[in-house]
């Protein structure tokens with residue numbers, strides 16, 4: 001017998017202040033995974049979510065890895081019923097808050113403030129990903145409170161290294177294949193189309209990320225004594241980096257576009273029907289002139305074309321005031337976003353070849369690899385995706401749209417390859433949530449609608465008929 005959803009939805013409304021307070025508690029913990037000085041706090045965030053899941057009635061463990069711990073929690077479905085088994089994924093780590101001076105309130109002092117949409121919660125991790133992972137945790141809490149049961153069998157896996165390249169993820173999946181087996185993985189780390197229109201993401205870009213240091217003289221030099229006598233490593237690096245992209249936005253790495261597939265007509269038409277507002281998208285960030293490959297719309301470029309971006313550059317003197325110096329070396333952090341069919345290994349090699357071919361005589365490169373992941377496409381005809389659409393429609397009163405995503409979530413590829421099942425990407429972020437940037441926020445409306453959506457989707461998962469599953473798996 002299906003349990004009614006409405007009392008769960010009512011409970012979510014009544015308990016919303018509690019949900020906000022719990023999210024604030026989690027946001028106060030500075031779980032910056034990339035910076036080892038925050039290792040204790042990162043672990044504290046893992047412990048916080050583990051304790052919270054335990055309080056809801058999950059069987060929880062905090063699992064050590066060579067990096068930050070993984071939180072794994074299990075909960076049975078209704079006894080005696082043949083229901084799907086869903087793996088829920090989110091990450092409890094956050095990006096560093098810098099530049100600190102641009103935050104209007106402390107990054108780890110979560111604050112409720114007015115927004116054009118009502119109220120928002122501001123703090124590092126508000127949308128990426130603590131606020132989002134609480135959307136499904138709160139939905140579990142409400143189901144348990146009202147019905148003392150979850151409608152499906154649930155496993156939760158929460159990672160603490162997503163923002164630092166997930167080095168422990170693949171080994172962990174490999175070592176725990178059986179325990180993590182499920183029918184589908186629900187990922188809560190993506191965005192909506194806009195605040196009124198829910199979305200399911202079916203494409204993600206991949207990533208190749210390197211750090212390249214060009215070494216020149218054996219020490220920093222007085223730029224008056226030596227200037228004019230040798231090649232300045234920073235000048236040389238800038239010239240080489242300047243050649244990565246031409247004036248039309250075309251990436252110059254050898255064979256870069258060889259494997260990129262053209263966008264199909266039906267996909268192109270579907271994206272056009274979404275009515276993307278380019279001037280609003282760029283206007284919000286103070287830009288009035290788009291830039292990129294010609295003959296492609298901005299949405300097409302962000303979702304379906306690869307890029308090459310310099311993410312950081314340093315060398316010489318970067319402190320206050322002036323210092324007349326020629327630095328001994330110069331470093332750039334360079335990343336390429338990849339699209340379907342591009343091979344991350346090949347792009348990585350070709351990027352190193354591009355730089356190596358341009359090494360100034362007598363100088364040398366030092367390369368670090370910060371991770372590679374392929375682009376992902378998720379089949380859009382699964383019964384789980386259909387169930388999510390139904391749950392979103394009943395929550396928002398309008399259908400969800402299928403969207404691409406310019407960002408990357410390497411976990412989705414790892415789940416496909418190692419555990420052998422697909423993911424379902426349902427998220428409640430907005431483009432202007434300032435992910436990875438100062439004053440990151442999550443709209444309280446998105447938080448509440450996200451919780452209600454997950455409650456409704458859980459209900460829809462339980463309604464997936466065995467026939468639908470049989471026909472899906474035979475396809």
Ligand code: BES
Pocket residue numbers: 128129162163164165189190191207371405406407408409410
């Ligand atoms: N939540 C993001 C991914 C994302 C980006 C979703 C944009 C929706 C829109 C995730 O936490 C993230 O930042 N991913 C990194 C991956 C990298 C560290 C391997 C990214 O895309 O840069």
Ligand code: MN
Pocket residue numbers: 091128129162189
């Ligand atoms: Mn994220």
Ligand code: MN
Pocket residue numbers: 095128163435436
């Ligand atoms: Mn992120």
